């Protein structure tokens with residue numbers, strides 16, 4: 001946040017270098033604080049647990065920018081948050097339209113469908129951890145690139161029926177689009193690149209349909225429903241790929257980062273004092289993979305107390321990763337990673353009607369990734385324990401840019 005005088009609108013730091021400290025300062029200021037997002041767009045930042053719950057379930061709050069955001073007309077060209085905020089997918093719909101679109105996608109993510117993926121996820125994790133086990137003793141490797149990224153990309157691409165030859169290009173294009181530090185020209189170039197990769201996928205699926213949600217999307221909806229436009233199809237694909245990929249990559253990497261930088265908790269885990277659920281849920285509380293999710297809009301004036309009211313048409317941005325650190329919910333050292341705490345309440349997967357469709361899948365793949373690594377390579381350690389890696393330069397996703405580990409430390413001589 002910039003060091004501007006108190007009465008001015010704080011500018012969120014697009015590099016997200018100290019996103020938790022920034023959110024804590026905003027939380028202390030009030031239930032909602034008007035902030036400036038990259039590109040000069042203004043929105044009310046919501047960082048308190050209870051206020052996030054209230055606004056995500058309030059029918060006076062919409063995600064539909066087309067119907068409920070007068071500010072849309074004044075947006076700058078090349079706004080770096082446009083790919084997510086202006087996506088024409090179920091994430092940005094409201095009310096009945098949202099219920100209809102969600103009902104169509106939800107079966108693909110039902111617990112039983114996800115459970116059926118377990119053997120393939122395990123096989124992929126085994127293959128990737130085998131490669132890590134083959135790294136010569138004492139040598140380091142970036143586990144984000146070697147395990148988290150290829151595992152989640154394989155899982156989401158298997159689920160959506162993305163053919164092998166289109167996977168790398170899609171992954172790179174999605175990574176690039178989430179950077180909030182780029183200028184307008186670069187943002188437009190990256191948005192065009194992503195659209196090209198999505199068009200390629202859609203054309204491939206039209207020619208080679210299969211039993212997967214991507215092919216389901218192409219089947220015209222029931223006669224009483226409007227057929228989706230080409231842009232809606234592309235954006236729905238991006239939603240599922242982006243939501244299912246970038247978030248889980250960060251959860252897996254953050255779990256490893258937390259455990260390896262807290263050897264006392266790794267020892268407790270091995271001794272059975274805590275289990276993997278404790279570790280994963282505490283990571284979701286402490287380092288939620290989604291920080292700010294743009295945007296929501298007030299349909300009516302909303303009074304929040306403490307002299308703060310959001311006016312009709314104002315934009316709202318929810319800081320989901322900030323909820324888990326709210327001292328009102330976790331008065332005992334909220335900024336400390338402590339998997340032994342009994343209450344690990346968080347809102348990392350959202351809240352209300354837009355609650356994450358992929359939460360079950362994310363927990364499953366994260367658990368498989370980290371247990372496979374620790375079971376096979378129990379002596380795994382950080383390569384640079386005194387140099388925590390920088391966070392990804394994005395206000396939207398939260399996680400380490402890389403995590404160098406030594407899979408098999410050399411025996412002391």
Ligand code: HEM
Nearest residue numbers: 090091243244247248251289293349350354356357358362
């Ligand atoms: C650790 C991993 C994940 C995290 C932290 C996460 C987080 C979230 C959050 C916070 C939302 C709510 C956004 C809002 O209300 O504004 C959301 C929605 C969504 N997520 Fe996830 N997600 C994860 C993994 C996944 C996976 C693996 C998939 C699917 C493959 C997925 C698919 C979706 C979809 C489709 C929505 C939109 C739901 C709607 O608008 O009704 N997510 N996610």
